[in-house]
Amino acid sequence: MSEKILQEIAENLAQVEDMSWGMYAFSRDILRDKVSEAEKKRMIEHAICCGYEMADKVMSSLGTWDPWELAGKLKLNVEYGDIGQIADQVLFALFTPPDQIQIMKEPMELAAKSGLPEGLLTMEQMERLILGHEIFHYLEEEEEGIYTRREKVVLWKLLGYKSKSTVRALSEIAGMYFSKKINGFPYSPFALDILLYYNYNSNEALKMYREVLSY
Numbered sequence: 001m002s003e004k005i006l007q008e009i010a011e012n013l014a015q016v017e018d019m020s021w022g023m024y025a026f027s028r029d030i031l032r033d034k035v036s037e038a039e040k041k042r043m044i045e046h047a048i049c050c051g052y053e054m055a056d057k058v059m060s061s062l063g064t065w066d067p068w069e070l071a072g073k074l075k076l077n078v079e080y081g082d083i084g085q086i087a088d089q090v091l092f093a094l095f096t097p098p099d100q101i102q103i104m105k106e107p108m109e110l111a112a113k114s115g116l117p118e119g120l121l122t123m124e125q126m127e128r129l130i131l132g133h134e135i136f137h138y139l140e141e142e143e144e145g146i147y148t149r150r151e152k153v154v155l156w157k158l159l160g161y162k163s164k165s166t167v168r169a170l171s172e173i174a175g176m177y178f179s180k181k182i183n184g185f186p187y188s189p190f191a192l193d194i195l196l197y198y199n200y201n202s203n204e205a206l207k208m209y210r211e212v213l214s215y
Contacts, residue, residue, distance in 0.1 A: 003115035006198060009209055010117030013191040018048055020215035021190040022173050027211070029169035034153045043151060047170040050147040051177030054139055058182070065182040067132040071101070076138060078131065080105050090200050092192065093130045095137040103130055110199040120187075121195070129189045132179030139178075140171060148174050 022044030026032050035043065059065050062073050071078050081102045083091070093103045108126055116122065140146055148171045152164040176189045183189075194212070198205035 002202075006115060006195065007117045007120075009198070009206075010120045010191065010195055012213065013194060013209070014120055014187040016188065016191070016212055018177075018188060019044060020212060021176070021188045022047070022169075023215040024190065024208075024212045025169040025173050029167060031153055031155075031165065031167055032169075034155065035167070043167065043170055044173060046147055046151065047173035048177045050170075051136065051174035051179075052181050054136060054143070054146075054174070055178050055181035058139070065184070067128050067135060067179070067182060070135055070182070071131065074135070074138065075099060076101055076135065078103065082106060090197050092196060093134045095134040097138075097141055099138065101131065101134045101138070103127065103134075107196045107199070111196055114199050117195070125183065125185065126192065126196075128183050129179050129185060129192060132182050133175045133189065135182075136175040136178040137171070140174070 019041065023040065026035070026040050026044070032040075055065065058070060062070060064070060064073070068078075076099050078101045081094075081104045083104060083106065090107060091104055092107050093101065095101050108123060108130075111126065112123055116126075140148055143149075149166055151170055152166055155163040155165055157163075179185070179189050180187075190212075194205050194208050197208070
């Protein structure tokens with residue numbers, strides 16, 4: 001029964017438009033109420049372009065889009081970790097500056113046991129998508145003037161002074177679309193947020209699924 005439900009969820013998520021995924025990412029950002037709907041849409045479009053442009057830049061300079069080859073050429077240390085869940089948060093991978101990437105095995109192993117959606121996702125694709133996303137976060141640290149660092153929102157104003165902050169959601173959006181492009185993946189890797197989380201908390205994953213479809 002679980003496999004059938006996951007197959008249906010995956011099929012529907014594969015049809016979700018990029019703007020809807022961007023709104024989903026914003027809904028989880030602590031600064032979501034600081035940005036108007038129109039500004040969110042503008043930022044989402046720029047973040048997606050940022051991810052795609054970085055993928056093109058990497059291909060041009062390093063001659064490959066393969067995430068494992070990229071990790072090697074960028075001299076990144078990629079390791080595997082066992083723990084996937086910390087409190088109520090599920091961690092797929094982690095980039096630690098300056099050059100450490102840790103991919104968590106548990107979420108992928110649980111997904112394999114529960115049954116991957118046929119024709120839509122394989123273990124190899126899952127791992128490559130996760131790695132690609134973390135490679136973007138490394139490149140983001142290295143790239144001066146990158147959009148995800150340049151775009152900021154005003155937190156508060158006082159006597160002509162403005163306190164500004166970057167928006168984490170934009171980094172996540174750009175990372176997803178960077179990974180989508182280098183992997184030649186047919187739909188948004190944001191779907192993994194729901195498909196992998198389903199094995200930890202199916203009720204919450206279904207809420208997330210319905211939320212994404214509502215945008």
